[in-house]
Amino acid sequence: MLNSLATTVTDTVQQVSQVTAGSESLFVTIMKGFSNLAVPVILFVVIVLGFVKKIKVYETFIDGAKEGFSVAVNIIPYLVAILVAIGMFRASGAMGYFIKILSPLTNLIGMPAETLPVALMRPLSGSGSLGLVTELMTKHGPDSFIGRLASTMFGSTETTFYVIAVYFGSVGIRKSRHAIASGLIGDLVGLLMAVFICRIVFG
């Protein structure tokens, strides 16, 4: 999920740099440096500019931070609703049937059947789909076509249902109108494009 994803970022940067030291391209070094520096730079700019504009930075910070609790608590019912439904769906074995129904279609576009569960899980559960990607890469190797495609799929979209539950939940929106349809269309295009580009780049 989003927050567990984020907490791993700092230690993963270290692990990744150990593993890839030496074989790392300039692009990657720049990207990584950028990512590491982004938060300190943002904080610095905000605080210094606040000071220049003669804002009472401490009081203002406290004022804003007060809202943190209520926002987090507001999300709870929305997140419980969607996560429980997804958890039940996974536990019931319905996912397996879904995959069976869809597999003729995926063969048609050149998508390995093994990666279909990742595609279906991606919009529903961040940790669930990451688990599937990890499993596939353990089995087939991270540098296999399946491993690369699964990784690309994971990086292609966000966890649509989680984002919708949290974002709308925080302001009490219950009628999401066309948000889910739009999000799922984006997911579908992203996943198809992942297959397409991986076939071109990784053959």
Add this chain to the structure above:
Amino acid sequence: MNYIWLALMAISLIVGAINGRLEAVTTAAVNYAGMAVEISLGLIGIMAFWLGIMKIAEEGGIIKILSRAIRPIAKFLFPDIPPDHPAIGMMLMNIIANWLGLGNAATPLGLKAMKELQKLNKSEDTATNAMVVFLALNTASITFIPMTVIAVRAKLGSANPFEIISTAVFSSTCATIAAVTAAKLLQRLPNIRKSDPNRMKEDSREGDDNA
């Protein structure tokens, strides 16, 4: 959402019963409910931190500067929002955080943006077009450094864990364009148009300052 939720629940219970997995289904319900609360409460600290920082940014005028900088794009994506509104700057901050793979910062910034968008909403519980477009940007979100998956690849001994960055950026860009286009097109459908909480104001450009 009503139908999707209903479908997920009903299918789980029926399929669970057929498979004789009802016990697993109920256990999952209990576990996931607990997990949802943990995730939400886990957000409090980081939420408070970023909301505090954003308050300084807002009062210091940074959000306004950002809003102005992307006025042309914002006008196209969010025609209902007054161009100088802080919501635009907040959304930009959230999207930049997403690009940089700063999941930790992106959520609080995004929620702050939602709060600003909600101020422009005439209804309490119905999403506006601007919200749906913003969520489309977020659910498909482009990430230049998908760190989590790169880390897993590295751990499993990939020769080049980063090689999926270009393919992921490509497909997430396509996903974003598709999601936003879908949001823009779907909002024209008669049914969805009718449910627009701001439809009374559709022709006026001032937005609503004293709603």
